[in-house]
Amino acid sequence: MANVSKTFARAGEPTISDFSLTVAPGELVSILGPSGCGKTTLLRLVDGLLSLDAGSIHIGGTPPQPSRRIGFVFQSFRLIPWATVLDNVAFPLELAGIARHEREDIARHWLDRVGLGRNGKSYPSELSGGMKQRVALARAFAGDPDVLLLDEPFASLDAQTREIMQLELLRLWEERKLTALFVTHSVEEAILLADRVVVMGPAPASLREIVEVNLPRPRTDAVRSASEFLDLRMRLTRMIRDLITSDPRSPFFNRL
Numbered sequence: 166m167a168n169v170s171k172t173f174a175r176a177g178e179p180t181i182s183d184f185s186l187t188v189a190p191g192e193l194v195s196i197l198g199p200s201g202c203g204k205t206t207l208l209r210l211v212d213g214l215l216s217l218d219a220g221s222i223h224i225g226g227t228p229p230q231p232s233r234r235i236g237f238v239f240q241s242f243r244l245i246p247w248a249t250v251l252d253n254v255a256f257p258l259e260l261a262g263i264a265r266h267e268r269e270d271i272a273r274h275w276l277d278r279v280g281l282g283r284n285g286k287s288y289p290s291e292l293s294g295g296m297k298q299r300v301a302l303a304r305a306f307a308g309d310p311d312v313l314l315l316d317e318p319f320a321s322l323d324a325q326t327r328e329i330m331q332l333e334l335l336r337l338w339e340e341r342k343l344t345a346l347f348v349t350h351s352v353e354e355a356i357l358l359a360d361r362v363v364v365m366g367p368a369p370a371s372l373r374e375i376v377e378v379n380l381p382r383p384r385t386d387a388v389r390s391a392s393e394f395l396d397l398r399m400r401l402t403r404m405i406r407d408l409i410t411s412d413p414r415s416p417f418f419n420r421l
């Protein structure tokens with residue numbers, strides 16, 4: 166994406182301004198930044214749900230448009246409450262016109278991959294938060310996307326489930342090696358997952374820094390105690406805090 170800008174009519178000033186980033190196929194990029202700096206907006210521009218005011222976005226050479234090529238995983242799971250787990254995973258495949266047998270086979274495969282092979286007949290209300298997010302991940306992977314957009318997918322999970330889900334996502338991503346943009350507020354999560362961490366700040370300079378994460382893969386829990394991990398965590402934590410406390414619109418302006 167090159168020189169991307171987006172202004173919401175009611176906001177008056179730009180939410181995203183002059184944002185440029187090239188993501189390699191198979192790369193996992195984490196996006197960090199203070200609340201309200203435009204991280205979700207950026208994902209919605211990549212998904213084609215929102216239109217650009219300026220600049221361009223290309224995914225494998227073509228402009229974005231909502232399709233099976235792009236998978237989205239949300240913090241709020243967004244499962245269909247009255248559909249079974251199997252039907253939830255199969256639903257986007259149904260929209261894509263895939264025959265019932267085939268779509269159910271694909272859905273069963275991905276439910277197996279996330280450890281929910283026995284829960285296909287359950288309803289979302291019968292599942293824990295971690296299980297719901299596994300269903301959402303299975304649904305996203307079942308669509309066989311080229312690009313996966315994840316918007317704080319683990320933010321509502323308890324700490325232990327969150328750590329398990331991070332490793333689970335890494336396992337699936339390493340198998341499929343799809344291109345992924347992962348929005349998070351957790352510096353630790355951003356580093357653990359990513360090849361690069363993009364730090365966003367409020368407009369007029371949406372892109373503040375791109376940090377390479379040169380930790381070995383596969384990433385395991387042991388990575389969290391590596392000295393490079395701890396140094397990066399400190400550096401990024403300070404960077405985000407400075408962005409918050411130096412922003413005159415932030416309630417924490419000049420506080421620390």
Ligand SMILES: Nc1ncnc2c1ncn2[C@@H]1O[C@H](COP(=O)(O)OP(=O)(O)OP(=O)(O)O)[C@@H](O)[C@H]1O
Nearest residue numbers: 173174175176180199200201202203204205206207
């Ligand atoms: N549809 C919309 N109309 C008007 N303003 C919007 C719209 N969507 C988002 N905004 C504004 O754009 C700004 C960025 O919102 P966005 O949700 O992208 O930020 P974020 O970095 O993802 O925030 P958070 O980390 O809190 O989730 C906010 O000020 C928000 O109020």
